[in-house]
Amino acid sequence: MSAPSLSTRQLTAFVTLAQERSFTRAAAACHLSQPAFSALIRSLEDSLQARLFDRDTRSVQLTAEGRLFEPSARQLLGDFAAAVGDLHDHVQRRKGRVHVAALPSLAAGWLPAIFREFRATWPGIELGLSDILSDGCIDLVRSGKADFALASAGTGVAGLSTELLCADRFWLVCRADHPLATAKQPSLKALARYPLIHLSRNSSVRQALDAALHPIQAHSVLEVDQLATVMGMVEAGLGISIIPALTLFHFERDTLVRRPLAAPGLTRRIYVVRRSDSSLSVAAQTLHDLIVQRMTAARLQPAAARSLA
């Protein structure tokens, strides 16, 4: 009743012998001595409890049972090769799928170049990106829909592990004709006097900013949801804004200036968040490593240089 132990070697030997109709030739084709090959066929027949070949000294022929089994054996070997081949394709990153969840501020400005590079290197890997707020990112990772997330929160959630990706410094953005435009590194105190355009409170950028500014009372004039809107408002002269370096690309216009703030602790921390109970797939690990590597490389250069590149 219990399934006998069979190996692909036995099946390969079987179909080779069925095709060659000669132990000597089939043994050579399998890189075995003829007696060893003979024993291999015998072991298969013993396992199956069925005589598969009529071997006369003069001819080797499949028995009726052997003829019955041959198509199955070929099919099984083919399925085997397909399954193993598919696995190899994934391990060698010719196939696969990676889904990343990332804050919108990262998804628009910083990730595209990474994705382009990844896609050029591994064209067979499908990419997915959920550009949503931090809580949504965490949920996607926890539920397994995303391989990992680039988000601000995530520390202390059971089953997830976090790794600091970068501390994203805050920058001032204002109109080129604004009084602050002349300061190379404006101080926080200097900013406090001017109307500030905020992102809404459920944004991770805003949360990080509030936490960083904490003792200081900002002069808030407007809250919006999208960084692109912040840019429009600033350009229209409604106020200034404070935004992380990685979102500066929204503000790269001649009418605006961007200045790193003098307070070095004024950062939002971005983490790589992933499930702690399961390793990343080969493809996901590759993308993860690329993200970390490119981020590390970027930090070695002045942030301004990158944002203006």
Next chain:
Amino acid sequence: MSAPSLSTRQLTAFVTLAQERSFTRAAAACHLSQPAFSALIRSLEDSLQARLFDRDTRSVQLTAEGRLFEPSARQLLGDFAAAVGDLHDHVQRRKGRVHVAALPSLAAGWLPAIFREFRATWPGIELGLSDILSDGCIDLVRSGKADFALASAGTGVAGLSTELLCADRFWLVCRADHPLATAKQPSLKALARYPLIHLSRNSSVRQALDAALHPIQAHSVLEVDQLATVMGMVEAGLGISIIPALTLFHFERDTLVRRPLAAPGLTRRIYVVRRSDSSLSVAAQTLHDLIVQRMTAARLQPAAARSLA
């Protein structure tokens, strides 16, 4: 590129571990010590060149690659079991098909009881019977459409082997009111004076009879194709006939008498004919053996007793 050697033991170990998520429990389920089981999983991972499990001391989880491979592994094991099970069904005669070619004179009278017995013992085996003349029987065997034949010819045909099944003695049949009806064992000479109903010359019965009678010139009155017609003609009083013992059932009527001929060499020989290059399937061999066995048993009794049974 070359396919790695995998065994069903490895696949079974894999799916067991994937299900149990514990080396200790999975090893027990596979009747192996835990270290041996661990080595088995390792050997599979080495063969596939892919890590299939994340094993922490506290938890065992499939990797992304393992999750990819699991359905394939289950499918492969299922296909394996199905193929082996099907083979076993055939070897153990729960499934199969046997096709016999047999002379019409055997197919109608002697074979039905054999087939009934075979079918009662092996209800899963499909039976096929071609009740045709000897040449057609030989062709079916040579082409592989029939497993073996019960026929008169077949000796000396390349690629076929023949085995004598029986020497079928010729009997006289005549009306009960015929002069010959009183003789217990009429001689050939006595018969020669009466009109004889013949089968047509392409019948093996006729050929055997002609060969056996050779020096004697029979007094032929009529040739027909079917033994049933011979019976009708004899019963109608057109003549007598000489037919093999195994066809006597056609003539079992009160109006007729049947007498064994005094010439013991007057027989038609019936052979089992089969391909010499290939053994019989298990099912065909079983039917073959049954046929030989029942024929041998029948020969130990008086032929008359059988024909009248």
Next chain:
DNA sequence: CACACTTACGATATTCGTAAGGATT
């Protein structure tokens, strides 16, 4: 007697189970 498969046999590899090791809770 030549050819092809099987058997015999010593050598090498693999696989096993027991026991010790290491890491985590």
Next chain:
DNA sequence: AATCCTTACGAATATCGTAAGTGTG
């Protein structure tokens, strides 16, 4: 400390290749 997987290692098993055996045309 307890649990679970891995490593270590000697023993049992399996498999290999060479060489001799066997049977058939």
